[in-house]
Amino acid sequence: MLDEKVKEPIMKTLVVVSHPKIETSNTQQFLKESLVGLDEVSWYHLDAQKDFDSTVERERIMSANRIVFQFPLYWYSAPASLKRWLDEVWTKQVVYDENGGLLRGKTLGLVVSFSQPERDYQLGGREQFSLSELLTPYRALAAKTGLSLLAPLTISQFAYMSEAAQQALLVRYQQYLTLDHPSRFNERAQWFINQLRTYRDDTTGDLVADQLQDQQDNLERFQQTLAELKRGEAE
């Protein structure tokens, strides 16, 4: 059963936020509030920093196993403050060692918001270029430093989101910051079960959690059988 498996070390996540007008950004305020209770996630707003102390910055980076660049898309990349931090802090001393990278083994996430519909970012769309194309410099940075890159979490037109869509975003965002593989169904299902168990004062929550756990276990067994069938080990 999933909840009996050996606990992996807790994910420590550094959210590096680049936004010059953060106090007027509903998206960023919403994301910040979504972090309440996530003790292992730290929020770091670059535009509020005047200068960077390289020792402090190095420790900040090294203490996380996941680094997330979070920003609105300005002229098809992050605002200047993220670039300034990268230019000044991500020096050879920080990102390389003799074995080719102090960051190797960590993951890099991108949380990117924009005011257009997501379909605008494609061949023939209004913006003509896909986000994957536009974000190539981050892909190259991850490849160079040995960071393993997560698929971006994109937030399109937050201003027009229904409350339900905002709730879904909150869940996706928390999962993105804390799960080993935020796009894997199993991990996301287990996350829901854990969430429900956390709110024990609500008995319904517990019942729903049990039911979800059963379903998840069944699903696991079903997947195992399928895998065995494929290997020809069962009939």
Place this chain on the structure above:
Amino acid sequence: MLDEKVKEPIMKTLVVVSHPKIETSNTQQFLKESLVGLDEVSWYHLDAQKDFDSTVERERIMSANRIVFQFPLYWYSAPASLKRWLDEVWTKQVVYDENGGLLRGKTLGLVVSFSQPERDYQLGGREQFSLSELLTPYRALAAKTGLSLLAPLTISQFAYMSEAAQQALLVRYQQYLTLDHPSRFNERAQWFINQLRTYRDDTTGDLVADQLQDQQDNLERFQQTLAELKRGEAE
């Protein structure tokens, strides 16, 4: 003959330089010195600016017919100062009007320097990504604002360049800033002829210029004949 054709309006070029340590950059010092005598080219170093006055910046941009972003590649894009200028100055008021762009009809050039061999920037090369891929955000910016994008002028490993290679770079750079189509052979040939005519105190220069001009005229006629042949208008 080429030198009898109607003179087009002189190219006015704004070189926008982004480099946080320009005084220690031999590349940038060399490029700056290459501009001596080019009255219609202005050099604008962003990192020296504290704040931007949007009216002044707007006039600066609008008075040029060519804008050139000149920078070393830091983490696969321009240093932070270019991004800051774009974020703060290239607002809707500057880059759009009712007809979709005050910049329409102007050209955008990119002068990009880096310390690796150019072959590193390709599939399977040490950097894995081509410069065309990495520079996609500028392509998207040009498309959005109606700027017509020139192929980048790349400067690879300036520190190791021979004097002859530096001379060739100077010529390429001056052509890049001043010619309508810096990659067209005809325009580049005419540029050489004009250069030689400028140094009239040297009689040899004049003779060489005459000879080059004759060759260029012959070439033009030959090309015309070819074109007519293709159209089936001559036999």
